[in-house]
Amino acid sequence: MILDWFTAPLQYGFMVKALWVSAFVGIVCAVLSCYITLKGWSLMGDAVSHAVVPGVVVAYALGIPFAVGAFLFGFGATVAIGYVKENTRLKEDAVIGVVFTGFFAFGLVLSTKIPSNIDLFHILFGNVLGISQGDIIQTLIAGLITLVVILLRRKDLLLFCFDPNHAKAIGLNTKLMYYTLLLVLALTTVTALQTAGIILVVAMLVTPGATAYLLSDRFDRMLAISVGTSLLSCILGVYLSYHLDVATGACIVVLLTLLFVAAMIFAPKYGLLSQLRLNKLYSQ
Numbered sequence: 001m002i003l004d005w006f007t008a009p010l011q012y013g014f015m016v017k018a019l020w021v022s023a024f025v026g027i028v029c030a031v032l033s034c035y036i037t038l039k040g041w042s043l044m045g046d047a048v049s050h051a052v053v054p055g056v057v058v059a060y061a062l063g064i065p066f067a068v069g070a071f072l073f074g075f076g077a078t079v080a081i082g083y084v085k086e087n088t089r090l091k092e093d094a095v096i097g098v099v100f101t102g103f104f105a106f107g108l109v110l111s112t113k114i115p116s117n118i119d120l121f122h123i124l125f126g127n128v129l130g131i132s133q134g135d136i137i138q139t140l141i142a143g144l145i146t147l148v149v150i151l152l153r154r155k156d157l158l159l160f161c162f163d164p165n166h167a168k169a170i171g172l173n174t175k176l177m178y179y180t181l182l183l184v185l186a187l188t189t190v191t192a193l194q195t196a197g198i199i200l201v202v203a204m205l206v207t208p209g210a211t212a213y214l215l216s217d218r219f220d221r222m223l224a225i226s227v228g229t230s231l232l233s234c235i236l237g238v239y240l241s242y243h244l245d246v247a248t249g250a251c252i253v254v255l256l257t258l259l260f261v262a263a264m265i266f267a268p269k270y271g272l273l274s275q276l277r278l279n280k281l282y283s284q
Contacts, residue, residue: 033209053107
């Protein structure tokens with residue numbers, strides 16, 4: 001019975017594709033998630049994910065791959081955020097709110113004015129079960145570029161995220177690191193677009209790293225935990241979506257959230273139960 005639960009979906013080609021594409025996207029998002037968590041850029045991920053909407057619509061109108069338009073507008077939004085932040089007195093969170101809502105609204109306007117067969121629901125919430133061969137290739141290219149860039153600059157990016165002032169003091173080009181991180185953030189958003197959609201990609205970019213951050217103080221271990229929790233959620237989420245007949249991306253994010261809640265409560269050092277025990281000891 002249990003074996004049938006796992007093997008039944010594998011009889012369908014679209015389910016096999018959904019499983020390995022989701023797993024690949026989960027790995028890419030989990031790796032970047034650790035850097036975003038250390039940098040405190042969860043809102044930036046939200047901004048990029050919403051800013052790609054006009055890019056998708058424009059790409060359709062011009063007959064070019066969705067990934068190209070999504071990346072250009074996503075990265076453009078992050079550059080705009082950086083420029084406005086550096087040249088005004090506004091704080092980063094305010095700038096992010098203004099820019100990403102503006103891009104998102106512009107995308108909605110374009111989607112209503114440009115005749116197309118774009119399904120806005122699939123853009124917002126993903127459609128990994130119906131992913132085409134062309135979209136798979138785009139996802140693989142964007143994801144592999146992201147992983148290669150992070151691998152090549154992993155130490156510099158880690159120092160920049162952990163202590164940018166120290167990174168600047170030792171001669172590291174922090175502006176280059178800033179835009180490199182924005183670049184891979186935009187690429188990762190494009191990677192996860194088909195799996196989780198614009199709305200849910202934020203959770204895939206933030207939750208694995210946040211969960212791992214509660215469970216470890218060492219970055220290499222944090223990275224392993226992040227990838228492990230993301231992979232588990234993606235694979236199990238695809239299976240559950242098949243058996244329960246629910247949205248795949250949403251199912252993945254629900255599992256990620258449940259793992260985060262479990263870590264928040266039961267983490268041996270930073271969990272709520274552990275903190276409660278420490279408070280009782282100190283109060284005695």
